[in-house]
Amino acid sequence: MTPEMDELVSSFFDNGYVTQLDAEIRDYICQTEKGTKKAFIDVLCQRGYKIDDITQEFDRQCSCSTLRYVPSDDTYVGVPLGMNLWSDMCNRIHDQESMVAGRLQRTGSSIKIDIYRTDFQSLKLKKKVKSIGLRPCPVMRWTKKFQKGAALKCLDYLMEVLPPAPHEGGSSVLQEIREVISRKPKRAPWAWLVAHPVVKLELSPTRKRVVKTLLSLSNGPVDWKGTPVSLDELKMHTNLPSEEIEESIEYFNGKGIVRKVYGDFTPTSLGYPLLRHAFRSRPCVTFAVVYRTDREYQLEVSTPSYLAPEIRDSLEERGGTISGVSTPAVFFFEKSQVGEVMDALITELLNPMRK
Numbered sequence: 001m002t003p004e005m006d007e008l009v010s011s012f013f014d015n016g017y018v019t020q021l022d023a024e025i026r027d028y029i030c031q032t033e034k035g036t037k038k039a040f041i042d043v044l045c046q047r048g049y050k051i052d053d054i055t056q057e058f059d060r061q062c063s064c065s066t067l068r069y070v071p072s073d074d075t076y077v078g079v080p081l082g083m084n085l086w087s088d089m090c091n092r093i094h095d096q097e098s099m100v101a102g103r104l105q106r107t108g109s110s111i112k113i114d115i116y117r118t119d120f121q122s123l124k125l126k127k128k129v130k131s132i133g134l135r136p137c138p139v140m141r142w143t144k145k146f147q148k149g150a151a152l153k154c155l156d157y158l159m160e161v162l163p164p165a166p167h168e169g170g171s172s173v174l175q176e177i178r179e180v181i182s183r184k185p186k187r188a189p190w191a192w193l194v195a196h197p198v199v200k201l202e203l204s205p206t207r208k209r210v211v212k213t214l215l216s217l218s219n220g221p222v223d224w225k226g227t228p229v230s231l232d233e234l235k236m237h238t239n240l241p242s243e244e245i246e247e248s249i250e251y252f253n254g255k256g257i258v259r260k261v262y263g264d265f266t267p268t269s270l271g272y273p274l275l276r277h278a279f280r281s282r283p284c285v286t287f288a289v290v291y292r293t294d295r296e297y298q299l300e301v302s303t304p305s306y307l308a309p310e311i312r313d314s315l316e317e318r319g320g321t322i323s324g325v326s327t328p329a330v331f332f333f334e335k336s337q338v339g340e341v342m343d344a345l346i347t348e349l350l351n352p353m354r355k
Contacts (some may be wrong), residue, residue, distance in 0.1 A: 004204055010278040010303040011198040013286040014115035015140055016283045017190040018089070021049055021057050023177050026066055026086040034077040034302040061222045064254030065270040081256030081270060085197045090194060090236050092172045096120035098165035101194040101288035102141070106349045110145040110338075113154060117141055118192045119180050124161045132157060140192055148346050153216045153253075155289075155342055157334055194288060194349035196302060199274050200328055201255060206240060208247035211275060214258065214265060219268045228264035278306055285311065285345050288328075289338060299338045300328040301345070310351070314344045 018026075024044060029035070034342050037058075039063060044054045058076065061067040066082030069075075092099070102115040114128065117140040134142035146335060180191040203211075220226035234245050249265055250257040260297030267275070285307075290298040301320065304327055305310055312329075318341050320329030331341060 005202045006010070006204075006208075007305065008201045008203050008278055009198065009326060010274040011129070011196060011302045011304045012273075012277050013103070013196050013288050013300070013302050013328075014099070014117070014273070017140075018177060018179055019057075020167050020174075020178055021053060022061070022190075023174055025061050026089075027174060027246045029061075029067060029076065029078040030083050030086055032078075034075055037074050037076060039103065040076060059222070061113060062259055063221060063269045067267045068253075069199050069260070070257075079256040081197070081199055084334055085195060085270065089193065089195050093176050093193070095165050095174045095290045096158065097122060097191050098162050098291045100125070100144055100155075100162060100285070103284050103286045104151075104345060104349060105143055105282065105284040106272055109350070110147060111151045111346050111349065112143060112145050115142045115158065118194055119184065120191075120193060122161070122163060124163075125158065128157055128161045148220075148343075148350060151346055152339055152343055156335070156339055159203045159289055159291065159297065159338065162289075164291050164293060174213060176355055178316055194286070196300070196328060197270060197274060199257070199271070201257075206244050207248045207251060210234060211252055211257065212279065215275060215279070217271065218266055220267070221272050222261055222266040224272075225264060226272075228261050228266045230264045233303060233349050234265075259319075261262070272314055283308055283311075283349060285349065286355050289340075292332070295334055296332055297335055297338050299331040299333060299341060301341070302338070303327040303329045308348065310320065311345065311348045314348055315341070318344065 021044070024047060028043060041160070045051065058067065058069070061082070062069060064082055065079045067076045068079050070077060076141050081208055096118055097120045100115060105112045113134070115134060127291060129142050130145070134144045138141045144154070177191045181189055213234060215228050217224045217229045217237065222228050231242065231245060235242060237238060238245065249258055252271070253260065256268055257275065258265055260269055260287065286302045288300045300314055303315065315329045318331070320331055331338070333341070
């Protein structure tokens with residue numbers, strides 16, 4: 001990394017959905033890493049999917065940073081960002097029912113708690129959510145503002161009703177997703193679950209200016225009714241030479257942050273929220289708690305590089321294990337100790353010195 005490059009690691013816990021076809025494509029590309037369009041279609045048709053559905057899903061997987069199409073070879077190649085996310089989903093699939101995950105964010109003198117909804121959650125958890133007074137809000141979450149003490153009680157109540165996670169996986173990821181979808185109405189053939197996307201980028205001032213301009217002008221991915229941005233528009237708004245813009249776009253395309261659509265450019269549906277989180281001014285903390293055994297809980301707190309140093313230090317002081325690309329921090333604690341970590345996080349978020 002050259003001296004003018006800054007390293008950015010962006011990550012967060014959130015929920016998202018997968019369809020059965022979506023899962024089949026992700027699983028296939030993670031095993032093969034690349035394949036011709038024809039080979040993909042042949043395999044998926046043999047599994048009972050229709051060609052029209054397959055081709056539509058290919059485009060969605062390009063937006064989800066799982067696939068990138070190479071026209072010269074009529075080939076799809078796997079994108080590490082999306083492939084790593086699928087690996088994360090696979091690792092978490094058997095914990096979904098035993099998990100509560102969400103986001104903590106300061107709003108004035110209060111803490112806003114968002115709890116992510118999934119299709120794996122028990123009726124017992126849903127009843128507890130209702131009794132606490134968390135209300136449904138878009139997209140697929142429950143939310144409420146609390147004072148600090150009430151926020152900690154809310155999280156404690158939710159942890160109390162989690163069933164213990166299974167010791168062994170048993171069924172495959174595809175089987176788990178298929179089973180969840182089979183229990184839903186036919187008009188909703190997808191499964192919502194919690195995952196933890198991560199991206200590591202090296203940003204020069206030029207790359208940062210280009211991608212910030214693209215995010216602003218596009219107002220989101222084209223799949224979310226955003227507007228594709230042309231090279232001329234980027235030149236006009238950045239005052240940078242074409243070569244520097246093209247180098248930046250090529251870099252972000254390779255990372256799964258940006259893709260080309262009919263000659264113009266759009267952020268991907270995974271890249272956009274990852275960078276929006278990185279460039280936002282309002283601090284928040286995302287987390288996931290899994291009930292492991294009779295006494296042990298696993299707490300994970302996402303620790304992107306832009307997380308406030310005081311929060312990161314607080315996690316490390318309390319024994320958080322940070323590995324890999326440094327996110328998430330992982331704790332194995334009794335429930336009361338999880339509460340102590342959450343107390344420290346909320347205290348830091350409510351610090352009057354933090355804007």
